[in-house]
Amino acid sequence: MALELRRPERTFTIRQLCTEFKATPRALRFYEDKGLLTPARDGMNRVYSYKDRARLILILRGKRVGLSLQEIREILELYDEGDEAAHQNAHSLKKFREKIVVLERQREDIDGAIQELNQACERLEKHLSEKRPDLLPKAADYDQMLRARLDGHADLALAK
Amino acid sequence: MALELRRPERTFTIRQLCTEFKATPRALRFYEDKGLLTPARDGMNRVYSYKDRARLILILRGKRVGLSLQEIREILELYDEGDEAAHQNAHSLKKFREKIVVLERQREDIDGAIQELNQACERLEKHLSEKRPDLLPKAADYDQMLRARLDGHADLALAK
DNA sequence: CGTCCCGCTTACGTCAACGTCAAGGCATAA
DNA sequence: TTATGCCTTGACGTTGACGTAAGCGGGACG
Structure with a gap:
């Protein structure tokens, strides 16, 4: 079953992720609103990829250690935009180091x-x-x- | 100076505690509202004892580890009612163990x-x-x- | 065919933990 | 004396992270 979950082409419905991680649909949509998740769509319905699920795991753990959704987004953004805006990144670097101290x-x-x-x-x-x-x-x-x-x-x- | 602070009869004004712990008067009064602190009074003014200061330290640390003021109050209450209500204490014991796991x-x-x-x-x-x-x-x-x-x-x- | 159950969106409600005035008391300094 | 500054008590505002309710569409079931 763990192997099932690990298959990269595997997708998830909103409810599957919610029950797996004890979240609510409202919360996932909220994270999407705030730019932390961007699941694909099948018509109207959200389709979460394996990567989306991984991001969700990071989001939830970030929350548990007291990061704001804003901060979590910055971290996540860093993960998929390898490049661009070096200036902003210098700022991120400083904030991350501070966060580590905290x-x-x-x-x-x-x-x-x-x-x-x-x-x-x-x-x-x-x-x-x-x-x-x-x-x-x-x-x-x-x-x-x-x-x-x-x-x-x-x-x-x-x-x- | 540390010895000064340790003297049990020493008292503190609201501002002294605020500057020492980088809090605001509003916050301390709020904690009092919620029953986490009960400083003495000199006329209208609050007078914090050495014990109050110790409680404040626990409050702030509790906050930093993500406890709600509610939870912090429960812990503090346990500290000064060493006795009474053994039934309730059995309940507290369970809650504490759970909190440790968390x-x-x-x-x-x-x-x-x-x-x-x-x-x-x-x-x-x-x-x-x-x-x-x-x-x-x-x-x-x-x-x-x-x-x-x-x-x-x-x-x-x-x-x- | 109706009626559940999901899912979607939009919009308003809520809760904790304060922040931010407003209005005033008491004391010391100019 | 007025002014300055810290204290007080309300009362209302704010922010983050959702909850909740309303209203609609689409499959599945009986």
């Missing part, structure tokens, strides 16, 4: 936040095990959590 | 985004060095960047 700090922040949440969890578990051990999560719940985590990564696995 | 994925996303931005930068630099080497950043600019980065971390150094 993201690196963001990663530090996330590490810190994870640490603190872990500490908070430990405190909570200790508190609960003393006062209300009945409310502590059971082995079954933990199992459930692991499965959820894997589900969350399913699209990433398909994406590479 | 953050871990987010860190992966950030690593990927940094990689891509770096690649994009390399391509841009190569492109520029061939066509418009005059537009390439100079050593002075790099110096400037490093200074900016250090400034950005000054508050963190004071904060810990």
Whole structure:
């Protein structure tokens, strides 16, 4: 099935991409409005290519790390216009470097936040095990959590 | 000076905190509106304690990692009600664990985004060095960047 | 044949996180 | 005294990223 998806001539409907990546048709059309996607058309209907799908993956990940659609568009544009407008590109270069700095700090922040949440969890578990051990999560719940985590990564696995 | 800041009885005006953390008074009042901060008052004026300042640090970092003010409030609430409502805390525990999973994925996303931005930068630099080497950043600019980065971390150094 | 279900477009609504006035209080400086 | 400056509380405006509803066209199903 992963092989199916990888076949370059393969195309997708809007709904297929939406269900695959848990987006909405409205969102994809919005991205198109903003120039981040330009799917082909079959009559009126949008037809997304394998490349469009790859762009969508980049868009969604960009969003998750806090990039604006505007910034994401700049990155995407860089990918398909190998050339032209060297002046603008100098500007892009500066902005990208700045963004990298921001993201690196963001990663530090996330590490810190994870640490603190872990500490908070430990405190909570200790508190609960003393006062209300009945409310502590059971082995079954933990199992459930692991499965959820894997589900969350399913699209990433398909994406590479 | 760091010792000054650490003295627990030390208080802060709204503007002091704003300049220290590059926020605006409007933002701090907004956080108060939403229940994330509850500074004391001297007449009409807000008086922020050392603890308020610590909360603000958590708020700002929470924002940087993409938490909503709502979520940040939940975390903060957990910090000062060490007790009571064990049932609710069991719920908090679950939410925190989920949030940790989200953050871990987010860190992966950030690593990927940094990689891509770096690649994009390399391509841009190569492109520029061939066509418009005059537009390439100079050593002075790099110096400037490093200074900016250090400034950005000054508050963190004071904060810990 | 009607009626779902998709899909399309256009247009207005919404929500978070503030920004931006407006109108005024209190204090210090000229 | 007036002026300057920081603080206050509303109240309304803004921006980004969509949601939602209205209205139409086209296959598929019963």
